[in-house]
Amino acid sequence: MPSESTPASGEQPVASEEAPETDGGHKTELQAHTIRLELVDEPGQLLAALKPIADHGANLLSIFHERGSLTPRGRIPVEVDIECPPDRFEGLLADLRDRGVNVIQADAEEYGDEVTVVLVGHLVDTDLSDTLKKIQDCSGASVADIDLSAPAGAGSSAHSSARLRLRAHAGETARVVETVREVAAEKDIDVIAPLEGSR
Secondary structure (H helix, E strand, C coil): CCCCCCCCCCCCCCCCCCCCCCCCCCCCCCEEEEEEEEECCCCCHHHHHHHHHHHCCCEEEEEEECCCCCCCCCCEEEEEEEEECHHHHHHHHHHHHHCCCEEEEECCCCCCEEEEEEEEECCCCCCHHHHHHHHHHHHCCEEEEEEEECCCCCCCCCCEEEEEEEEECCCCHHHHHHHHHHHHHHCCCEEEEEEEEEC
């Protein structure tokens, strides 16, 4: 009867069925994602937006940088194709937003619904940029488009208005609108009932 071989002193037994796995012993399945960003036209903005991708262990597949065209807010649209582990994608998006990068779209299914609201009040004097940031941070929606009308300018007693088109997670437009109302109430801004629709 043949005897079983035993490892020499100090050696580890070798598993015969499977070879050791890489990546910390975990098999990681990567998922492809497309993210559309809106960047300020300043040096270093693209590099700063790409840093979270590396920080979250994602692979950069392609970048489409529309340098010649601007969004309605006067920013540059950038489309980035990446692949990353599924459990890291939401953290990557949150990191981008924390760094002040406007995510206009993250995959077709990520922001599948749109909702349009109109804000009326002293929008410029109450810091419209801060209002938009609070709406995005608190609601999880993304500002896809804004149309501001402030004919009297800052410091005027006349009200200004802004039409916001927000991209929201499917089925969450009602929650997004409620968040918009809460943020607007803090600054004494009126919200006109939304017009909802799908992209």
